[in-house]
Amino acid sequence: MPIAKPIEYADASAEVRAVYDDIMKTRGSDWVNNFWKYLAHDPKTLRRTWESVKEVMAPGALDPLVKEMIYVAVSVTNNCEYCIHSHTAGARAKGMTDAMLGELLAVVGMANETNRLANGWQVPVDDAFKVK
Amino acid sequence: MPIAKPIEYADASAEVRAVYDDIMKTRGSDWVNNFWKYLAHDPKTLRRTWESVKEVMAPGALDPLVKEMIYVAVSVTNNCEYCIHSHTAGARAKGMTDAMLGELLAVVGMANETNRLANGWQVPVDDAFKVK
Amino acid sequence: MPIAKPIEYADASAEVRAVYDDIMKTRGSDWVNNFWKYLAHDPKTLRRTWESVKEVMAPGALDPLVKEMIYVAVSVTNNCEYCIHSHTAGARAKGMTDAMLGELLAVVGMANETNRLANGWQVPVDDAFKVK
Amino acid sequence: MPIAKPIEYADASAEVRAVYDDIMKTRGSDWVNNFWKYLAHDPKTLRRTWESVKEVMAPGALDPLVKEMIYVAVSVTNNCEYCIHSHTAGARAKGMTDAMLGELLAVVGMANETNRLANGWQVPVDDAFKVK
């Protein structure tokens, strides 16, 4: 359960509404998801986080679907329930199929396992992997 | 520093050599990286982990480069130094450019930030994200 | 959902009641929060944890409000729902305002992000930061 | 060991130098620490991260020393060696004494312990802590 109440559009300051408006416009959507309604308690963080997410998730050297799947991988590793839901929804909207989701989670599981095997044995980095 | 010594090919049992041989054959390589030389202390885990990694990382609904980048994302989130080195090397070998690496790490950083913002406020999952 | 039932005062042993009594007396309160009612299944851990928390959170070189905010920062990073609730309540009771909470979470988010950027690149520690 | 080489001022693009210059000017310093020299491989992330850190760490409802100590608390919980070094140095520069550092780490340790005790028993949040 949340530690505050969400700030709805009707109750938001002009500063907060401007971010909400940009979120809806950018997404071609008529609603704002809960994440932003809680960040709105700290308008600077709301604005900075939205601008940062927009920049980071924009098409670039990686396509937006790959970025969303990386987001899911991190969120699963950290067990962020909200982020798992919002970013699997985002990835599905960008074309992730059920088969892709299944493989994504399989890789996340395997990486978490071998991370601990490598850390458990404290395996030293091979010379071949070192930056010359 | 490691908690054991690596098991080199010359000192390995037939069971362990069989896995080393398959690793080299599968990769078209003439060496085995350290990770497997430590797992070799537990031959069952060596074999099972190698078979699992082969299956999970094979081409499927996701291409192998995307899988390697997801592996890097998890390894960075967990701070597994060995895995960061081995899987960024793996991803580079499959075509990851410097620009792609930069964006990958940017997404990983951003996801780790917003995971904590969502968890900090304990943001409830929107109805729109719930499975019907 | 919990993995056991809470141990209420009426059902507690003398050993457990003594800790509950000290919790209420120390806080000038007439109730004990759930955390201790579950630890009570292991009376030694109940007593040791309560004595430790009392010692660690007492005024010292850091004031109690700063200590509570550090507690929140760790709890958010680890995603401990119970601890996020109990320690934001504790911090509010000691004077944390909404603006302070917003900045606290912003720092926690940013630190989680840059922790992964530093670990991702495996940035070496500058000589200037090393202990002489 | 790092997965890339640092980008020194002499080799940096105008875009990167502009950030380096602002870092030095803002801090009244004549050098840039390694963190930024690796982020420089991704100039957008370099600029965004620097602007974000400046905004988040500025004096506000929380004073900069408290913010630095929160940064240390998160970095210790995540075991980011680089960040532990850079932010304990930052906190010392802002007035953190040895006694304050000792208490900070004691709180971080205790919070990590009780986070697991609460999660282990899956302790339910008390009604008294719920937002009305």
Place this chain on the structure above:
Amino acid sequence: MPIAKPIEYADASAEVRAVYDDIMKTRGSDWVNNFWKYLAHDPKTLRRTWESVKEVMAPGALDPLVKEMIYVAVSVTNNCEYCIHSHTAGARAKGMTDAMLGELLAVVGMANETNRLANGWQVPVDDAFKVK
């Protein structure tokens, strides 16, 4: 809340049913727990994970109860609610008493605390602990 629906026996493919059947037969049970019903969305991962868990958790140099308690320790550290419930149930079925559970959680808590104290001070490994 889950991100997909469980796949019940009646709706499962022959491949998935074969795993469900083996789970029930191996356990001498007439039902399959939810974990497998979600993995079933990715039949390869279902099969591989079941085969791996069977191999890893079988009696060996460690007895199955100790293995279950180690599983609980990891699940508590990572805060996996599902795994905490399923593996404390598994450990109880293999003989874990309430007193053993209490001590197990106490060790998990203490280890999480001292892990951060060691990482916080960045304590160097003693020569006596190094592999010769």
Place this chain on the structure above:
Amino acid sequence: MPIAKPIEYADASAEVRAVYDDIMKTRGSDWVNNFWKYLAHDPKTLRRTWESVKEVMAPGALDPLVKEMIYVAVSVTNNCEYCIHSHTAGARAKGMTDAMLGELLAVVGMANETNRLANGWQVPVDDAFKVK
């Protein structure tokens, strides 16, 4: 590298020496490992942590070897290099064989994998696992 210098016996206060003496006496050893020499910067935390570890790790419902292996499992999951070394040494001293270590790490790896598979699908807890 550490963020402070260790406090050697010759330079320690009477309060710190008393703890060092008890560590050596309890263990029948003539030296103190580094962990305590860094905690000594905060004598209260040194004393409290030592007393707590003694109590938690004492024989009880679980035997000391099982407790050491649980300590290793947590330390590997959190990647605490120091703790991995000190507690695998401790477990070996109490009888952990190479085969037991191999199985311990295999369970830790598997648990970290299935924790993420369960969290990734957000698998709901079965009714059968709920406390009545």
